[in-house]
Amino acid sequence: MFLKIENIDTYYDATHILFGVSLEVAQGETVSVLGRNGVGKTTLLRSIIGLTPPRRGKIYFQDCRINGRQPFQIARQGVGFVPEDRDIFPNLTVKENLEMGVQKNSQRSGWDLDKIFRLFPILKERRNQWGGTLSGGEQQMLTIARTLMGNPSLLLLDELSEGLAPLVVRAIKEQILLIQKEGVTILISEQDSSFVLDVSSRSYILEKGQICWHGQSQELRDDPTVLDRYLGV
Numbered sequence: 086m087f088l089k090i091e092n093i094d095t096y097y098d099a100t101h102i103l104f105g106v107s108l109e110v111a112q113g114e115t116v117s118v119l120g121r122n123g124v125g126k127t128t129l130l131r132s133i134i135g136l137t138p139p140r141r142g143k144i145y146f147q148d149c150r151i152n153g154r155q156p157f158q159i160a161r162q163g164v165g166f167v168p169e170d171r172d173i174f175p176n177l178t179v180k181e182n183l184e185m186g187v188q189k190n191s192q193r194s195g196w197d198l199d200k201i202f203r204l205f206p207i208l209k210e211r212r213n214q215w216g217g218t219l220s221g222g223e224q225q226m227l228t229i230a231r232t233l234m235g236n237p238s239l240l241l242l243d244e245l246s247e248g249l250a251p252l253v254v255r256a257i258k259e260q261i262l263l264i265q266k267e268g269v270t271i272l273i274s275e276q277d278s279s280f281v282l283d284v285s286s287r288s289y290i291l292e293k294g295q296i297c298w299h300g301q302s303q304e305l306r307d308d309p310t311v312l313d314r315y316l317g318v
């Protein structure tokens with residue numbers, strides 16, 4: 086299995102957040118993690134990248150045990166994390182921000198400035214502007230693009246659509262579909278199911294730090310009662 090999470094428990098100090106979470110993502114697949122505010126979606130992604138390592142359980146990436154390794158080591162192995170808070174450098178230009186994403190000595194290749202600019206034409210237009218002058222949606226695209234410059238084979242996307250206008254969300258959705266076509270495996274956390282059910286083949290629903298449902302995204306699209314129950318939409 087490409088990514089395999091076995092029975093993890095994650096804490097912030099004494100606060101127990103994830104309870105025996107297990108999840109799998111196959112190579113080339115896009116999987117979504119859905120759940121209301123505060124159920125532990127971000128914590129799950131932070132557990133994988135090693136920012137908040139689980140205290141119990143195991144995480145395997147490409148059959149290597151990664152929990153216990155440092156975030157930079159996990160990133161070097163090919164896991165890219167796009168955090169919720171659009172973590173760009175405001176005082177660097179768009180092009181410089183992208184260059185910061187390059188991982189030297191990486192065995193993986195595929196993404197360069199030309200390819201990124203084909204996927205995100207707006208970033209090409211803005212390439213000499215300061216990162217801080219971009220709109221929220223453009224900053225979100227820049228964060229995704231910078232992470233792609235590190236040639237991740239697994240991309241962790243945390244609540245991309247938060248606070249963005251529907252038109253921007255639609256553009257980002259199209260970009261995710263193109264990133265999938267490049268063979269990147271994606272795990273995406275979202276509160277807004279309408280956005281992710283169209284891009285993911287399978288979904289997991291988190292409630293109070295536990296997986297309470299998993300199955301085909303199609304099932305959630307066809308039967309809104311499950312979403313009603315767990316997401317209250």
Ligand SMILES: Nc1ncnc2c1ncn2[C@@H]1O[C@H](COP(=O)(O)OP(=O)(O)OP(=O)(O)O)[C@@H](O)[C@H]1O
Pocket residue numbers: 097100102120121122123124125126127128129169244276
């Ligand atoms: N650094 C921290 N220290 C203590 N508790 C935290 C910390 N970060 C998050 N939490 C708590 O952990 C729980 C899970 O938070 P998490 O951010 O993983 O949820 P989420 O599902 O991603 O929700 P959101 O939509 O708010 O990001 C919440 O109750 C939150 O208050």
